[in-house]
Amino acid sequence: MVDRTPLIAGNWKLQQDHLQAIAFVQKLSWTLQDADHDFDSVEVAVFPPFTDLRSVQTLVDAEKFRVRYGSQDVSEHDSGAYTGEVSGAFLAKLGSSYAIVGHSERRQYHAESDAIVGRKAAAAVRHGVVPVICVGETADDLEQHGAAAVPVQQLRDVLSELPTGEFVVAYEPVWAIGSGKAATPEQAEQVCAALREVIAEARDQETADATRILYGGSVKSGNIAGFMREPNIDGALVGGASLDAAEFAAIARFKSHVGV
């Protein structure tokens, strides 16, 4: 059994400006510090809007906070005439550890294909930023093809554009996002196990064993434990519940309240 450090990640989406981000990261860090949170055994990361990242970097550096941070997207381009884009190089310079790519909201509202998502993941890797590759089926997909087929194909297609480099996978069933209806741990485990097989096929078994696969979709402190007990689930990508510092800290502290 390979030891994968769990990752509890908070995707703020289009919420919290840079001033709110500073207050939030302070509160989250102090709460976790007061609880003696062991950041080496459970990693915690927040994903604020681009405009917050510089403020978060300054705060984290000054206070030596252990909370990490990442962006919600990254350009597939490194520089040039690409109005509105933000490069992996700029994000790396801001100390961003991670970049989410292929979130279902970007696939839906910005028509991002697996090929684009793969090129964005590759751009992150080029600059030493770890992509968090999101995959997941819609309610229609679930009805027509079952849970695993669509996310498995999405990950295959993304990885075909990403031959090397560390990455994280986030399995987020679209029907579970923001709905209050999380997948069951058993459902999520089945898909995450299938995704691990995709990684073994696309890369090798060692990479598959070392890669963290997160579950996302209506995760909260009350249901995190069930997911973390599953062998192929290595953390969570949290939306709504990541906007409350106390609640997000409680999710990160799943070990202390459930004995996982």
Ligand SMILES: O=C(CO)COP(=O)(O)O
């Ligand atoms: O989309 C998500 C995280 O990226 C999940 O959102 P919720 O936790 O609000 O369902």
